[in-house]
Amino acid sequence: MTEAIGYLAAACTTFALLPQAVHVWRKRSVGDVSLSMYVILVSGVVAWVVYGALIHSLPLILANSVSFLFAGSVLAGKLVFMKRGAKA
Amino acid sequence: MTEAIGYLAAACTTFALLPQAVHVWRKRSVGDVSLSMYVILVSGVVAWVVYGALIHSLPLILANSVSFLFAGSVLAGKLVFMKRGAKA
Numbered sequence: 001m002t003e004a005i006g007y008l009a010a011a012c013t014t015f016a017l018l019p020q021a022v023h024v025w026r027k028r029s030v031g032d033v034s035l036s037m038y039v040i041l042v043s044g045v046v047a048w049v050v051y052g053a054l055i056h057s058l059p060l061i062l063a064n065s066v067s068f069l070f071a072g073s074v075l076a077g078k079l080v081f082m083k084r085g086a087k088a
Numbered sequence: 089m090t091e092a093i094g095y096l097a098a099a100c101t102t103f104a105l106l107p108q109a110v111h112v113w114r115k116r117s118v119g120d121v122s123l124s125m126y127v128i129l130v131s132g133v134v135a136w137v138v139y140g141a142l143i144h145s146l147p148l149i150l151a152n153s154v155s156f157l158f159a160g161s162v163l164a165g166k167l168v169f170m171k172r173g174a175k176a
Contacts (some may be wrong), residue, residue: 006135008132009133013129016126017130018123020121020124022122032115033108037111038104044100046102047093047097047100055090055094
């Protein structure tokens with residue numbers, strides 16, 4: 001039971017970014033998406049992957065590699081589409 | 089060194105949400121902020137706090153309580169301001 005809650009937590013915090021990435025690339029609208037947030041977040045998940053590699057933790061490496069894909073997609077979308085909008 | 093990278097990673101992924109929360113409440117504009125993302129994320133950090141309590145991990149409880157404040161602020165802002173915009 002405890003372990004199930006842990007896996008649920010990991011799944012939620014990893015996949016939460018997916019709908020935001022979908023929104024950004026489908027709507028091509030990023031005015032309200034914080035650039036600072038995704039610069040810091042991508043840096044953080046990269047640091048988690050490095051830390052996971054250093055302590056040989058496969059779960060840390062895997063979960064944060066997935067987060068990197070999603071957070072990186074949002075950041076890339078922000079950088080691509082922010083030039084087109086006025087609110088960026 | 090390894091431990092420093094771990095703390096850096098934790099700090100980044102925890103505090104990344106702060107600039108997004110500031111943006112939402114300062115600009116009162118949330119059209120591009122994904123509702124699904126923050127519903128899933130808030131559920132996830134609550135699950136991490138519960139898991140942290142069950143395994144008696146104070147770092148998990150503390151880090152995710154901070155994340156809950158920031159992610160909760162973004163979600164609350166989304167719910168408050170989405171009714172005013174057209175893009176929500």
